[in-house]
Amino acid sequence: MFRRAGQLQFASSLFRYPAAAPSRHYSFEVFRDVPPLRQLRRDLLLSKRTVGLVPTMGALHDGHLSLIRQAASENTDVFVSIFVNPTQFGVNEDLSSYPRTWDADIAKLEQLNDELKSGNSGSITAILAPTPKTMYPTLPPSSEINGDGSFVTITPLAKKLEGASRPVFFRGVATVCMKLFNIVGAERVYFGQKDVQQTVVIKRMVKDFHLDTEVKIGPTMREVDGLALSSRNVYLGARRRKVGLVLFSALKAAESAYQSGKLARSDILGPSNDITRDVLSQQQSLSPAERVTFEVDYISLADPDTLEEVETIDPAKGAILSGAIKMAPLEKTNAGEDCGLGDGKVAVRLIDNLILKPVSE
Ligand code: AMP
DSSP states (O other): OOOOTTBOOOOTTTSOOOOOOOGGGSSSEEESSHHHHHHHHHHHHHTTOOEEEEEEOSOOOHHHHHHHHHHHHHOSEEEEEEOOOGGGSOTTSSTTTSOOOHHHHHHHHHHHHHHHHHTTSOEEEEEEOOOHHHHSOSOOOBOSTTOOSOOOOOTTGGGSTHHHHOTTHHHHHHHHHHHHHHHHOOSEEEEETTSHHHHHHHHHHHHHTTOSOEEEEEOOOBOTTSOBOOGGGGGTHHHHHHHHTHHHHHHHHHHHHHHTTOOBHHHHHHHHHHHHHHHHHHHHTSOTTTOOOEEEEEEEEEOTTTOOBOSBOOTTTOEEEEEEEEEOOOSSOOTTOOOTTTTTOSOEEEEEEEEEOOOOO
C-alpha cells in the first residue's frame, strides 16, 4: 500500500524486514507475530518466570544495551521489541530514512546474550520484530493530526516540548507502547532517561489505564565528551557532531547554576541561552564549507510530573531541564570529509535532558 494523502506508507521497501532466519540459529527466539509469543509468555508465567520488556526501534547502540542489561538484572527473561513505528512519524518526518540495521542489531544482541548467560542475571529470551500489518491490523493508520485509527492520546503531556513541534509523536508512541504492553504482558517495561518526556507520558499512560506493569527508567548513555547516544547520530558526520555538543553544554551550564543554589528560571536558563547564542554566532562567522548551523527548538525548565514550565524551581520537587536543537544540513561539503550517513544532507534533530534532583533541606 502506498501513501494516499496523510496515510502511512506500508510499501515493503520502507519496511525491509529480512526473511525470518530460523530462530534456532539464535540464542533467543524471533517472533514476527503475536500468538506464538503469547504462548511462550504463558509458559513463562506458569514457570513463575518474570519478563522485562525493552521497546526499541532498532539501530541498537549502548543506550539500548544498557536498558537490556538492567532488564536482565531484574527479570529472568528479557523481551526486546524492534519495530520502527510509523505512527510516531509525522507526514514530513524521516520514517523512510530512519536507520534499519537488522543484522548488526541481532549480532549485538547475540553478543550481549553471551555476556548475560555467562553471568548471574536473566537473559534475552525473545525478540519481537512484527510487521506494520501485525501491529496495525485494521488500517494503515493515519499520521495526520485528525486522521483515523485506534490511538492512545495522553494530553496535555503529549502537546508539550517535543509534542509542540511533532504533534503526532506521542500519540504514536503511546499507541505502539499500549500494543506492545498488551502483547507481552511484561512485569516491567524499560525506557531510557534520554527521552524524558516519553518516560513521563508512559508513566501517565500506565497509571491512567491501570496497566499492570512497572515502568523502569535507565540512565542516559553518552559518548565520552557527553553527547547522548542516539540512533540518529549516524547522520551527523564529524563537523555537525562536534557542534551538536552545544546542547549538552547548554544543559550542563543550567545544571551548574541550579547546583550553585539558583532557583529562578532566568538564572538557570540564562547561561544555557548564552552558550547556544555564542556557538551559533561563532559558526555563522565561518565560511559555508566550515560552518554548521542549527536552530534551538526549545530549552525547557519544567515540572517533573506535569511538564509545565516553571518560573521558580521548588527545591523539594526539582525540575526537568531539557532541550532540542535541529542541526541543518551542511551547506557545503569538502572532498574526503566525514559527513555521516546521507552525506550531510539530512537535517538532524538532537534532544537531551538533565534531571535537576530535589534538594533535601
Ligand atoms: P529508540 O530505539 O530510539 O526508540 O529507543 C529505545 C529506548 O532506548 C527508549 O526507551 C530510549 O529512551 C532508550 N534510549 C535511547 N537512547 C538512549 C541513551 N543514549 N541512553 C539510554 N537509553 C536510551
